[in-house]
Amino acid sequence: xxxxxxxxxxxxxxxxxxxxxxxxxxxxxxxxxxxxxxxxxxxxxxxxxxxxxxxxxxxxxxxxxxxxxxxxxxxxxxxxxxxxxxxxxxxxxxxxxxxxxxxxxxxxxxxxxxxxxxxxxxxxxxxxxxxxxxxxxxxxxxxxxxxxxxxxxxxxxxxxxxxxxxxxxxxxxxxxxxxxxxxxxxxxxxx
Numbered sequence: 599x600x601x602x603x604x605x606x607x608x609x610x611x612x613x614x615x616x617x618x619x620x621x622x623x624x625x626x627x628x629x630x631x632x633x634x635x636x637x638x639x640x641x642x643x644x645x646x647x648x649x650x651x652x653x654x655x656x657x658x659x660x661x662x663x664x665x666x667x668x669x670x671x672x673x674x675x676x677x678x679x680x681x682x683x684x685x686x687x688x689x690x691x692x693x694x695x696x697x698x699x700x701x702x703x704x705x706x707x708x709x710x711x712x713x714x715x716x717x718x719x720x721x722x723x724x725x726x727x728x729x730x731x732x733x734x735x736x737x738x739x740x741x742x743x744x745x746x747x748x749x750x751x752x753x754x755x756x757x758x759x760x761x762x763x764x765x766x767x768x769x770x771x772x773x774x775x776x777x778x779x780x781x782x783x784x785x786x787x788x789x
Contacts, residue, residue: 608640609640616667616756620672626733634695651664652750657680661675662678672758672759675783677742677753678751688741688766690733690734690766691734693734694732696724696755698725699753702726702746703744704743706722706740713773714772715770718737762780762782764780765780
């Protein structure tokens with residue numbers, strides 16, 4: 599799926615910036631920092647995301663594919679959170695940068711400790727324009743929730759692979775037991 603043209607100039611400039619950033623291999627930290635700067639510029643304006651990628655589901659958060667690099671070096675998705683929706687505790691297996699576009703979300707990181715998961719630090723809240731990072735080296739296991747019980751929130755995520763095809767894990771926070779899953783995308787399931 600290549601939505602660069604559909605999403606317009608601001609998003610097209612973001613993709614051009616990501617392509618330039620990833621043209622040559624870099625250390626993860628440099629890649630993540632460069633992506634964070636580009637994503638910050640994108641989410642600082644809430645005038646570019648088409649409504650079809652901002653539609654909530656009454657029961658489940660939605661992950662819409664906005665763009666996947668032809669070489670699967672990165673993918674860009676919109677996460678649409680209905681009121682009170684949340685993820686299970688999960689990982690990514692790859693670097694990711696999250697930018698809050700609309701509403702707010704909370705995230706709690708977890709660290710494996712003696713066969714179970716322990717909360718790491720305090721809950722983090724993202725407001726519009728805020729950026730968060732995940733990766734196996736920075737911390738990759740978390741749970742994310744819409745901060746609001748009465749409205750939709752939307753965040754934009756960039757991952758260092760085609761995240762919809764990436765094998766990942768959900769965790770039981772009490773036992774640390776992991777179960778594999780592949781997320782796919784809401785707009786692929788809809789046709």
